[in-house]
Amino acid sequence: MPIDPLLKQINPPPRLMMGPGPVNADPRVQRAMAADLLGQYDPAMTNYMNEVMALYREIFQANYHWTFLIDGTSRGAIESALVSIIEPGDKTLVPVFGRFGHLLTEIASRCGAEVIPLYKEWGEVYSAEEIGAALDKYKPKVLAVCQGDTSTTMLQPLEEIGKLCAERGVLSYVDATASIAGNVLNIEDWEIDICTAGLQKCLGGPSGSGPITISDRAAEVIKRRWHVEKGIEPVGFVPGEGSRIQSNYLDLAMIMAYWSPERLNHHTEATSMLYCARECARCILEEGLHKAIARHEIGSRAMVAGVKAMGLELFGDQENKMSNVTGVYIPKEVDGEAVRRDMLLHFGVEIGTSFGPLHGKIWRLGAMGYNARKDAILRVLSALDSCLRLHGRSSTGDDPAIAALEVFKETEKNVPDIEISPVSDSK
Amino acid sequence: MPIDPLLKQINPPPRLMMGPGPVNADPRVQRAMAADLLGQYDPAMTNYMNEVMALYREIFQANYHWTFLIDGTSRGAIESALVSIIEPGDKTLVPVFGRFGHLLTEIASRCGAEVIPLYKEWGEVYSAEEIGAALDKYKPKVLAVCQGDTSTTMLQPLEEIGKLCAERGVLSYVDATASIAGNVLNIEDWEIDICTAGLQKCLGGPSGSGPITISDRAAEVIKRRWHVEKGIEPVGFVPGEGSRIQSNYLDLAMIMAYWSPERLNHHTEATSMLYCARECARCILEEGLHKAIARHEIGSRAMVAGVKAMGLELFGDQENKMSNVTGVYIPKEVDGEAVRRDMLLHFGVEIGTSFGPLHGKIWRLGAMGYNARKDAILRVLSALDSCLRLHGRSSTGDDPAIAALEVFKETEKNVPDIEISPVSDSK
Numbered sequence: 052m053p054i055d056p057l058l059k060q061i062n063p064p065p066r067l068m069m070g071p072g073p074v075n076a077d078p079r080v081q082r083a084m085a086a087d088l089l090g091q092y093d094p095a096m097t098n099y100m101n102e103v104m105a106l107y108r109e110i111f112q113a114n115y116h117w118t119f120l121i122d123g124t125s126r127g128a129i130e131s132a133l134v135s136i137i138e139p140g141d142k143t144l145v146p147v148f149g150r151f152g153h154l155l156t157e158i159a160s161r162c163g164a165e166v167i168p169l170y171k172e173w174g175e176v177y178s179a180e181e182i183g184a185a186l187d188k189y190k191p192k193v194l195a196v197c198q199g200d201t202s203t204t205m206l207q208p209l210e211e212i213g214k215l216c217a218e219r220g221v222l223s224y225v226d227a228t229a230s231i232a233g234n235v236l237n238i239e240d241w242e243i244d245i246c247t248a249g250l251q252k253c254l255g256g257p258s259g260s261g262p263i264t265i266s267d268r269a270a271e272v273i274k275r276r277w278h279v280e281k282g283i284e285p286v287g288f289v290p291g292e293g294s295r296i297q298s299n300y301l302d303l304a305m306i307m308a309y310w311s312p313e314r315l316n317h318h319t320e321a322t323s324m325l326y327c328a329r330e331c332a333r334c335i336l337e338e339g340l341h342k343a344i345a346r347h348e349i350g351s352r353a354m355v356a357g358v359k360a361m362g363l364e365l366f367g368d369q370e371n372k373m374s375n376v377t378g379v380y381i382p383k384e385v386d387g388e389a390v391r392r393d394m395l396l397h398f399g400v401e402i403g404t405s406f407g408p409l410h411g412k413i414w415r416l417g418a419m420g421y422n423a424r425k426d427a428i429l430r431v432l433s434a435l436d437s438c439l440r441l442h443g444r445s446s447t448g449d450d451p452a453i454a455a456l457e458v459f460k461e462t463e464k465n466v467p468d469i470e471i472s473p474v475s476d477s478k
Numbered sequence: 479m480p481i482d483p484l485l486k487q488i489n490p491p492p493r494l495m496m497g498p499g500p501v502n503a504d505p506r507v508q509r510a511m512a513a514d515l516l517g518q519y520d521p522a523m524t525n526y527m528n529e530v531m532a533l534y535r536e537i538f539q540a541n542y543h544w545t546f547l548i549d550g551t552s553r554g555a556i557e558s559a560l561v562s563i564i565e566p567g568d569k570t571l572v573p574v575f576g577r578f579g580h581l582l583t584e585i586a587s588r589c590g591a592e593v594i595p596l597y598k599e600w601g602e603v604y605s606a607e608e609i610g611a612a613l614d615k616y617k618p619k620v621l622a623v624c625q626g627d628t629s630t631t632m633l634q635p636l637e638e639i640g641k642l643c644a645e646r647g648v649l650s651y652v653d654a655t656a657s658i659a660g661n662v663l664n665i666e667d668w669e670i671d672i673c674t675a676g677l678q679k680c681l682g683g684p685s686g687s688g689p690i691t692i693s694d695r696a697a698e699v700i701k702r703r704w705h706v707e708k709g710i711e712p713v714g715f716v717p718g719e720g721s722r723i724q725s726n727y728l729d730l731a732m733i734m735a736y737w738s739p740e741r742l743n744h745h746t747e748a749t750s751m752l753y754c755a756r757e758c759a760r761c762i763l764e765e766g767l768h769k770a771i772a773r774h775e776i777g778s779r780a781m782v783a784g785v786k787a788m789g790l791e792l793f794g795d796q797e798n799k800m801s802n803v804t805g806v807y808i809p810k811e812v813d814g815e816a817v818r819r820d821m822l823l824h825f826g827v828e829i830g831t832s833f834g835p836l837h838g839k840i841w842r843l844g845a846m847g848y849n850a851r852k853d854a855i856l857r858v859l860s861a862l863d864s865c866l867r868l869h870g871r872s873s874t875g876d877d878p879a880i881a882a883l884e885v886f887k888e889t890e891k892n893v894p895d896i897e898i899s900p901v902s903d904s905k
Contacts, residue, residue: 054536057529058764061510061753064522073515073746081512083488084750088495088503088684090828095491102484109481122686123550123727124745130727153709158726251746257515259549259686259748282580282834297724299585300550300557316833318551319500319678321686323511324751326488337485401517406743407709 070403073251083330106332113238121261125249128261135303139163149200174367199230213241233347255420277304357451375419497830498628500678510757533759540665552676555688562730566590576627601794626657640668660774682847704731787881802846
């Protein structure tokens with residue numbers, strides 16, 4: 052590639068990202084990222100680190116001291132959790148209900164776990180009884196599960212599962228990347244030990260920072276494996292009795308020491324991404340976490356109403372659907388990928404394809420984070436309606452945007468304190 | 479922590495970061511990060527990914543196809559390289575000459591390597607003969623070494639070492655985090671197999687993205703270990719014969735598949751950090767890589783002249799000093815930490831402390847990336863001079879800023895095409 056054309060300034064085309072994530076970031080988050088940098092041990096920087104800990108305790112609804120950021124994507128955060136609690140041979144139960152459940156089995160297996168997967172048809176979730184029975188049968192050390200799996204649009208109920216684990220002394224890990232801040236998640240009430248997330252879904256930021264929260268009980272398990280790297284041991288340091296964690300970069304024991312008042316050197320904190328994660332949490336708490344979740348739920352109802360107005364069929368168990376993503380069967384009359392391409396290239400609107408058993412069968416329509424708002428949902432519905440006509444499907448005659456708008460209007464009437472957009476400053 | 483005070487907008491105090499890094503980012507890089515996001519498989523996004531590959535081939539001076547970004551800090555990039563080439567039991571030679579050499583031994587050891595460390599007094603580097611003899615004696619599979627180790631301010635000459643490894647079939651890995659773009663680094667000419675970096679030093683960005691380049695030979699070694707995760711195997715996929723890489727997140731074989739035209743799903747690319755990494759490289763190539771390196775070298779000479787004017791003593795082998803950081807003995811009359819604190823809190827200028835055997839003995843003065851410029855170097859010297867007087871040290875009577883300015887003036891006279899600042903648009 053010749054270099055000269057590469058010397059142009061970045062200039063991405065404007066897109067409305069209404070797939071399963073990543074989605075557009077809140078403009079306030081984009082601006083926060085551009086703030087000036089600080090040194091790692093500057094008191095202003097360590098103060099921002101402490102603020103991030105406090106803000107994410109609210110987002111996770113967990114008063115767990117060890118709440119901080121992993122410098123990587125949500126996948127990096129998942130691996131940091133699993134590699135730090137799983138020792139070779141540890142039995143790890145993974146209730147799989149989509150592609151990201153498979154990912155948990157894969158990562159756990161690389162950490163040396165004896166993985167016990169459970170499987171469900173895509174589009175379904177587990178009952179608490181099923182999980183309880185599996186815990187009793189296999190007696191794992193760890194249970195690892197997704198809250199929301201965007202591959203199927205399903206939301207696994209967790210309220211009882213955390214407690215079932217706690218009663219049995221099983222460490223529970225939840226991947227809430229795709230669900231947090233758009234669906235109810237009460238980590239401490241539900242007695243979940245470790246939860247990780249990413250910014251690029253309902254938190255309204257870009258991918259690249261992974262919030263994590265860790266119960267005291269799980270922190271003890273991790274601290275037992277603390278081995279400080281050569282050359283920076285504190286005076287009198289005695290390594291933990293547990294086995295050394297196989298990753299250095301994702302070693303939670305060392306990362307906790309970095310986020311502790313001792314600030315023991317590990318990585319160089321990704322300052323711009325920390326500003327970004329802070330602003331994501333700040334915007335949501337300014338709005339009110341319960342209002343942000345309600346905004347996603349209303350968006351889901353509006354999206355469903357619009358999809359139905361077009362005569363499209365919904366995918367999966369609607370009782371356990373994620374609020375921020377909706378699975379829709381691709382009508383037989385059209386080429387799903389051609390429709391998606393026209394949506395993107397003519398209308399500037401991105402919607403999601405699918406993979407695995409759902410490949411070519413469903414689209415995934417997302418409305419999350421900054422994009423979980425009225426105008427964005429109306430736009431994706433209108434564009435999809437036009438594209439379906441463009442590709443020869445005959446219209447039902449109903450306007451999906453108007454059908455969605457009815458839901459918003461009804462909500463505004465009934466719940467006047469819920470903003471339909473995260474950005475309104477009018478109140 | 480109550481939530482209300484946390485709801486304030488980010489507002490870091492202005493700091494001039496003249497330590498060993500991280501340093502202030504180029505404002506153009508900060509603005510690029512704020513650009514609007516794109517979907518992972520949007521043609522505009524994959525085009526930016528390809529541009530990043532081309533730009534970093536220039537920065538690494540390596541026409542290696544596999545040149546891309548790791549979504550993590552420089553430490554994440556180091557681990558991705560070592561975990562992907564080292565299989566359990568592989569002999570790995572690590573010539574240690576500072577704290578970051580220790581880090582390489584630590585990470586290699588967690589990857590299961592039989593680590594063979596060499597040690598040097600801090601402030602010295604290795605001769606090619608020493609490395610050649612060690613390669614012949616230990617016959618390792620991998621050699622891992624830092625180019626610049628900021629803990630000692632030393633720059634290890636690598637020109638011959640890459641070739642010594644290539645002749646013996648040893649895979650060579652170089653950590654160039656602290657040196658790249660501020661010191662000469664010719665990865666392909668020097669026959670180095672893998673090199674990783676970070677943005678937060680001479681590249682003028684924030685921490686959080688790790689550029690990497692991989693020779694075809696090393697890529698073959700890595701591809702032999704390719705195991706695609708369950709649920710997304712391409713049709714007809716046969717896993718590599720090598721052992722599965724123990725990390726999923728840092729598995730270069732999978733990350734290469736993600737950066738290949740097939741774009742096989744792995745992590746969700748950290749788009750804002752990709753924009754940021756692209757802009758770091760773009761700014762340097764717009765300036766000219768050799769000019770950026772010359773700017774750091776001139777900055778080093780100016781810093782040294784200023785330090786000498788204050789009657790301070792330099793640390794380490796000055797023949798093998800990094801251009802972007804200068805070690806200075808803390809004069810006995812003052813408390814080094816108290817001086818640093820006053821530099822930061824009164825003058826807004828950050829300089830570096832030291833650790834390990836140099837703890838309490840030297841300060842580290844950096845001038846790198848966006849801060850490798852005349853006004854920044856004059857400012858840190860003036861502030862240090864004032865702080866030394868404030869803490870009771872008697873002045874030599876020479877003005878360190880004027881001594882440094884003489885170096886810049888001399889350079890401007892002799893090399894008129896070298897800009898002393900990366901930001902001038904006057905030509």
